[in-house]
Amino acid sequence: MRDFGRRVLFDDHVTRAVFDTVELPSCDSHALYRVYLRSWQRHSCRPGAENTPMFDAICPKGWCRWFVHVNILNYLDGIDRLAWPGVGGVSWRHRTVDPYAVHFSTGSHIPMVDFCG
Secondary structure, three states: OOOEOOEEEEOOOOOOEEEEEEEEOOOOOEEEEEEEEEEEOOEEOOOOHHHOOOEEEEEEOOOOHHHHHHHHHHHHHOEEEEEOOOOOOEEEEEOOOOOOOOEEEOOOOOOEEEOOO
């Protein structure tokens, strides 16, 4: 049974990151999850920002939800700088994935992170 639309909290490693995921409808070859970051390295998000999507994660269809969460957690561990700007959204720079780019997410723009490759 799929959990489409239901937010699932991942707080197994609270000193690293706490986040929610929502599985979105996708094609048969992959699964799509929307990630909502609540805290990162013991820094809580700006009040109200916990409902702003950070990114969408593309994963192989056969992965269980826990394995998806561990891969998202490992991606979040690679973040060098993270901010919740006053205008809303979340921005970050990753150490290894496109390290010179600043990624920014708002309600109307949500970056994609591909875990299939």
